[in-house]
Amino acid sequence: MLYRQLDKYEWVSLIISLILTIFIFLQFSINLSKVSKKYFCQFEKFDCPEQIISFGEKYLINSNNQIKNENNRKYFQNYKGKAIEDFRRGDYFHAAENFNLAFQQFSDPETLIYKNNAEAAKLEHQYIEIAVSVPISHEKESDIAQEILRGVAQAQNEVNSRGGINGKWLQVGIADDKNDPEFAKKVADEAIKNEKIVAMVGHNASSISQVVAEKYEKAQLVMITPTSYTLNLNNYNYIFKIVPNVNRLAEKLKNYFLNTQSKHNLLICYDRQEPVSESFKESFASSVENYDRCDVSQPDFKAQKALLEAQQSSKLNADSLLLAASISNIDSFINLVKANQGKLRLFSSSTLYTEKTLKEGKNYAENMVIVTPWHQDAFPKNPVVESFVKDAKSHWKKTVNWRSAVAYDATKVIIQGLKKIPQQLNTQELRQQLQKQVKNTTNLCGATGKISFTLGKRNEPLAFIIKIVKDENSDIGYKFQLDPNVNTNSIIEPQCS
Known part of the structure; x- marks a missing residue:
């Protein structure tokens, strides 16, 4: 075998090729790491930090300690785990099927929302996205987060079971703002930059809603807080409140x-x-x-x-x-x-x-x-309230409280507004038109009674x-x-x- 010494041009070419190979390998490794975390993170192993708003890609609520029957707990974990894996892979048919099986074992709102999201995704982009932000991982507030999610899930399930919004199903992304002002800002930023999300239901605590309100206002993204009593959310154009001051x-x-x-x-x-x-x-x-x-x-x-x-x-x-x-x-x-x-x-x-x-x-x-601001017996002979209460007991196997009712109404206000908007608009136009529709809400009958707004404030302050x-x-x-x-x-x- 004959050997010869490389000339300087060949050495330069070899070094450049080596550098490019290393660069491509590093880029591939970084991207693979991102993909692995996004699609293969597991509950209590990875928290998928980049996945702030989840449509079905990860667990946010740990329902295990709420399920008393051991067999139900085992089957729930199995079906929901499979459903999340299916959703990450884009296998929405099996994701919807497994989310439904999980919900039959234990009726938690996250599972019902994810089931509807998977059903919507099967329709090949014929859906509209909104988000809801609640304090799930804040230990003292996990129960309260689920109370809010029950209302959102019920409104979503109701509209989708009736054919959606002008034929398009509603998807709901869930975010955990941790009741932390700085993390809530990240949630707001994520919702704003997502070109598919047209509205936000949230946030829960008044102090958190006040911190993020300016972000939604500046970005022209409607935020309807179901539970914030603060006086400092009035006089915004894109911020609305369901509860009284x-x-x-x-x-x-x-x-x-x-x-x-x-x-x-x-x-x-x-x-x-x-x-x-x-x-x-x-x-x-x-x-x-x-x-x-x-x-x-x-x-x-x-x-x-x-x-x-x-x-x-x-x-x-x-x-x-x-x-x-x-x-x-x-x-x-x-x-x-x-x-x-x-x-x-x-x-x-x-x-x-x-x-x-x-x-x-x-x-x-x-x-x-x-x-x-609400109790189920405060509206006798009101068919809308009676229907909400009846459906809530059917879904959740328990009596719901005021947070579920106001969250249901916040979602319903968004749904009604979207029904009145032509769907061939781009995201920014859709967000702007939704603000006009929500602002002009009149005579909408929700679980909390008649709903209308003046400068973002509810006109019917019941107590x-x-x-x-x-x-x-x-x-x-x-x-x-x-x-x-x-x-x-x-x-x-x-x-x-």
């Missing part, structure tokens, strides 16, 4: 307190870190002369100590306790309920209108009075008084019951369509 609820509960209690010696516990909690406290206290306050956000806060000091105070001698509760510190407020042991009469904002209060408060929460009472037919043993005597004049039979 916090002052409306505080006023309703304050009037009940003043009219039903012979003594008005009140301890008010609130969360200084949450503006809505503080606003509720200030609005309620404006007509109460003898009261003291405790801030649950203090590092050294102790429920028993706060209650003992209020009861033993010669100046206050408290006989009632108002909980201007916040989601971020919900455990502290429930600890107050338990530490009280039924001694002080209990009053609360709607934050504690959640199953968590019944489960953990139990007999100590009995007779607690709560103000809420109802409910109590926690015993319920022998419930596994928990307690339920939230509408007070018919207080709400007789507040129940509205809306004229809507």
